[in-house]
Amino acid sequence: MAEKWVLMVTAQTPTNIAVIKYWGKRDENLILPINDSISVTLDPQHLCTTTSVAVSPTFTHDRMWLNGKEISLSGGRYQNCLRELRARASDVEDEEKGIKITKKDWEKLHLHIASYNNFPTAAGLASSAAGFACLVFSLAKLMNVKEDHSKLSAIARQGSGSACRSLYGGFVKWIMGKEENGSDSIAVQLADEKHWDDLVIIIAVVSSRQKETSSTSGMRETVETSMLIEHRAKEVVPRRIIQMEKAIKDLDFPSFARLTCSDSNQFHAVCLDTSPPIFYMNDTSHRIISCVEKWNRFEGTPQVAYTFDAGPNAVLIARNRKAAALLLQRLLFYFPPQSDTDLNSYVIGDKSILQDAGVHNMKDIEALDSPPEIKDSTPMQKYKGDVSYFICTRPGRGPVLLTDETKALLNAETGLPK
Amino acid sequence: MAEKWVLMVTAQTPTNIAVIKYWGKRDENLILPINDSISVTLDPQHLCTTTSVAVSPTFTHDRMWLNGKEISLSGGRYQNCLRELRARASDVEDEEKGIKITKKDWEKLHLHIASYNNFPTAAGLASSAAGFACLVFSLAKLMNVKEDHSKLSAIARQGSGSACRSLYGGFVKWIMGKEENGSDSIAVQLADEKHWDDLVIIIAVVSSRQKETSSTSGMRETVETSMLIEHRAKEVVPRRIIQMEKAIKDLDFPSFARLTCSDSNQFHAVCLDTSPPIFYMNDTSHRIISCVEKWNRFEGTPQVAYTFDAGPNAVLIARNRKAAALLLQRLLFYFPPQSDTDLNSYVIGDKSILQDAGVHNMKDIEALDSPPEIKDSTPMQKYKGDVSYFICTRPGRGPVLLTDETKALLNAETGLPK
Structure with a gap:
């Protein structure tokens, strides 16, 4: 593990607007709601978060930049998401780059995260929903987490409740769930973004x-x-x-x-x-x-x-x-x-x-x-x-990976913001 | 009944502000509420209605003036109040003026009513509460209605729900009542205006x-x-x-x-x-x-x-x-x-x-x-x-009769607005 490689993934995740509202938690830490909610995912072309996540043996600690400014990851919500994802990480191998990360390595490897909203953060347009959804989605790809979107939604939920609904396009229901550990408090897609094209x-x-x-x-x-x-x-x-x-x-x-x-x-x-x-x-x-x-x-x-x-x-x-x-x-x-x-x-x-x-x-x-x-x-x-x-x-699609390296927010060599 | 006399009464009635609100009726015509409410009566020195009511054999029909302008009495709310009061009128005798009105005469005699708010009607300060309370209170005096204030409150209620609470000073409860005819939907005084003098x-x-x-x-x-x-x-x-x-x-x-x-x-x-x-x-x-x-x-x-x-x-x-x-x-x-x-x-x-x-x-x-x-x-x-x-x-007193003739709003000879 003394190499200098940087492995990176970039993703784009939409924001969403609830049409049946989420208001009130039954568990503050796990972010479990007191009722189901339903949202419309908004077209990421106009409102979305782009996040690049990178891992490298040269990184000394987890770091994050939001809209170009470094922010602290010490908050419980970030820590909950990172812990849940690390626990589900799998082996990753990139033969071309000669990278091999085992499931166990993820506990020690540090991450760099850069996130950017294509709309004003302060405008009150649910930037945290798109942000946490994108963080979880991109890290899950990077770490080869083999859970489906619904399981990932339960992780994003622990970052920001409504973030779980940003893991799908179209119309999405966040089921409040009954379990104390929140495992069944997940998002499911009701219909995709093509279903009601007129809106x-x-x-x-x-x-x-x-x-x-x-x-x-x-x-x-x-x-x-x-x-x-x-x-x-x-x-x-x-x-x-x-x-x-x-x-x-x-x-x-x-x-x-x-x-x-x-x-x-x-x-x-x-x-x-x-x-x-x-x-x-x-x-x-x-x-x-x-x-x-x-x-x-x-x-x-x-x-x-x-x-x-x-x-x-x-x-x-x-x-x-x-x-x-x-x-x-x-x-x-x-x-x-x-x-x-x-x-x-x-x-x-x-x-x-x-x-x-x-x-x-x-x-x-x-x-x-x-x-x-x-x-x-x-x-x-x-x-x-x-x-x-x-x-x-208009209503839009769910998260996507961006393979175009020019869209990445971190430098592919240094893992620092471009 | 061919005489030319005019018999007149002038009263002053406060407005009130609910501290537990009345909102919603179970009977639109009788004005029966869906819950009890409690109000504070406001000092009539600053916010009140003054009403003069007069009766004369020379009056050809019921007429009313509000803040100097003639208004129609044909609305159901006025008609309900007038009907209820006429049904409860008693004999009236004024030996000095040589006036004698029997219970039965009230059915045929016509009334003149003049009402004046000492605050802007349009300011949204419950002018109809003070107004209907004053109408009912002054007519009850004129017609020698022998009911107590609670019974009168049930009549004022049919003019404007919250008017029933303006028949008392201090703190007043409007009991929603259970009867279909509204007879028990009345106001009662919880405490007079001296009880909580600090406010x-x-x-x-x-x-x-x-x-x-x-x-x-x-x-x-x-x-x-x-x-x-x-x-x-x-x-x-x-x-x-x-x-x-x-x-x-x-x-x-x-x-x-x-x-x-x-x-x-x-x-x-x-x-x-x-x-x-x-x-x-x-x-x-x-x-x-x-x-x-x-x-x-x-x-x-x-x-x-x-x-x-x-x-x-x-x-x-x-x-x-x-x-x-x-x-x-x-x-x-x-x-x-x-x-x-x-x-x-x-x-x-x-x-x-x-x-x-x-x-x-x-x-x-x-x-x-x-x-x-x-x-x-x-x-x-x-x-x-x-x-x-x-x-x-501040909190204030309930309705009072004004015996000072200079306060009357109708001319004592003609029964028309001064």
């Missing part, structure tokens, strides 16, 4: 001046103090899980939208029922909801579902491209960019939705008509600057 | 650009769509009612504050769990809550309780005058008036609290130190203009 997702990244309660402490406080959370977890969610699985299976958008919106609102309701109360949505979030509710009612059937995680950002799921273009028109009408903002940086991701909406420049935004559902009523106020930017995306 | 109440009237859902339609939608409201009404509130009665009896401010804040938050939680969701609180309401929560935590024991009705206004109950002065300093620090505002119109009601806070002019507001609980943390932002004005008040 288009627009994320409104909402400007916020408030410091938000972390979801870890927030959900702990809810479980400890809310008088409604138990009823939600035991009575409401189990029924919604069944209904949501059916809605996804049947491509039943009205039911999907009704369940998604109701469950997002109920999650924020139990946050408000917490002592002291937790507010994640702000006036801008409320206005986006009102805009969607008004439009859906006007159309007679839901065009768009909304869901909000532990922050003010809206994730809007449109039934198809046409609805997405009409939604984007409404969003740009109510929330035009500041005059010094470039349209190209105000709507990012899949810009073809912007084309469909007929918006090619800032003048087109100013020229947008007020939506028909508010015609004849008092002219709606506009809220310039209340949204930072929009991301257009 | 001081500051109301922050919050600027709002949103049109709010009326509480009538809001609570109907909650009952129809929330998955949490039934659990709240059947499991949570009954326990809180017992605890709140004990806290009031024992003058136990920490328990009173904890229950008041939790129940306000839970009421807004079930509003959020409604489909479509109802938002009554806005970012300013949230900031007021954060300010109070932070201060209470800093002090180690609650100094102030907050509660919000169907709108963004905060009702803040301070444990005593000292806490109220410290609260007002904080409120004026975070929410200073616009520079063109007069301090005299920015803090109204009991201005002695302003003196206690050491604030005599606008310069004193600018000179306010940031509260110690936020010292050493990032300097807190100020929100100039987000509060319209503050009202300083």
Whole structure:
């Protein structure tokens, strides 16, 4: 083992947005939830984490860099994931490079990990979900862990609960499980990303001046103090899980939208029922909801579902491209960019939705008509600057290995960040 | 009955703020609630309705004026109250004026009603509670209705649910009752206004650009769509009612504050769990809550309780005058008036609290130190203009007759508004 080789794997893992929410743990250390949850995986082209993991006999200790900055791996969540993976590592042999690592070697060998989000970490877009999923997925490949994705999801879960749902594309259920050791608290795929191809997702990244309660402490406080959370977890969610699985299976958008919106609102309701109360949505979030509710009612059937995680950002799921273009028109009408903002940086991701909406420049935004559902009523106020930017995306695939070495975040010789 | 006399009564009735909330009806017409509620009656010196009611053989139909403007009495709620009162009217004799009205005459005689709020009707300060309570109280006096206040409360309840609680001063419980006809859905006094003399109440009237859902339609939608409201009404509130009665009896401010804040938050939680969701609180309401929560935590024991009705206004109950002065300093620090505002119109009601806070002019507001609980943390932002004005008040008495004729709102000869 005195050689100087570096063995490396690079992977890309999507983030996900829950449509039936996870809020509340029954085990803080193992991260076991008090109810099942269901999520949509988001297209990694627009929102993903890329992680390179490397092993070398020259590494002196485990190290990690997140978005180029070294961070500590001493936290219990990282340690739990690393311990679980090392326990499941197998022999690895690379004849070409003359590398041979036995199962036992993994206990002594050190790792370098570099991770990068292709979206702002601070934007509250579940970066930890994609991050831990990618860490576990890439290390499992490197270490030749022979477990399937569901087993890996139980490891990723110990890094960040919702990370387990990022191990699959499409629609994913996190089963809460019953075992005390968490072995059956795993993610399973309900349908892949091709199953419901029509859906288009627009994320409104909402400007916020408030410091938000972390979801870890927030959900702990809810479980400890809310008088409604138990009823939600035991009575409401189990029924919604069944209904949501059916809605996804049947491509039943009205039911999907009704369940998604109701469950997002109920999650924020139990946050408000917490002592002291937790507010994640702000006036801008409320206005986006009102805009969607008004439009859906006007159309007679839901065009768009909304869901909000532990922050003010809206994730809007449109039934198809046409609805997405009409939604984007409404969003740009109510929330035009500041005059010094470039349209190209105000709507990012899949810009073809912007084309469909007929918006090619800032003048087109100013020229947008007020939506028909508010015609004849008092002219709606506009809220310039209340949204930072929009991301257009869609349901996407699960984790993939990146074999293109130029995508690696670590140098293949040194194992240090490029 | 061909005479030209006018018989008149004038009364003043307080408004009230619920500390255990009423939200949801089991009978829409009779206005029967799905849970008990408890309120504090507010000092009528600062917030009340004055109503004059008159009867004369010359009146050709029932008429009503609210704040000087004639309004229709054809609504079911007015009709229910008038019918119930006429059915209970007794003989009235005024020997001096030579007036004699028999029980039977009331069926044919017409009424004039003039009502006036000493606070802005649109400010969302439960004007309908004081209004219907005053209507019923004054008409009962005029018509010589021999029922006690509890029986009258059951009539006022049919005008506006929370009106029944305005028939008493101090602390009042509205018992939901079990009878289908609503006869046992009445208000009872838990303690009079002298029982807990220390309390001081500051109301922050919050600027709002949103049109709010009326509480009538809001609570109907909650009952129809929330998955949490039934659990709240059947499991949570009954326990809180017992605890709140004990806290009031024992003058136990920490328990009173904890229950008041939790129940306000839970009421807004079930509003959020409604489909479509109802938002009554806005970012300013949230900031007021954060300010109070932070201060209470800093002090180690609650100094102030907050509660919000169907709108963004905060009702803040301070444990005593000292806490109220410290609260007002904080409120004026975070929410200073616009520079063109007069301090005299920015803090109204009991201005002695302003003196206690050491604030005599606008310069004193600018000179306010940031509260110690936020010292050493990032300097807190100020929100100039987000509060319209503050009202300083206290728990107050129930309805009273005004015998001073100059206070009457109707002309004693013509029975028309002065």
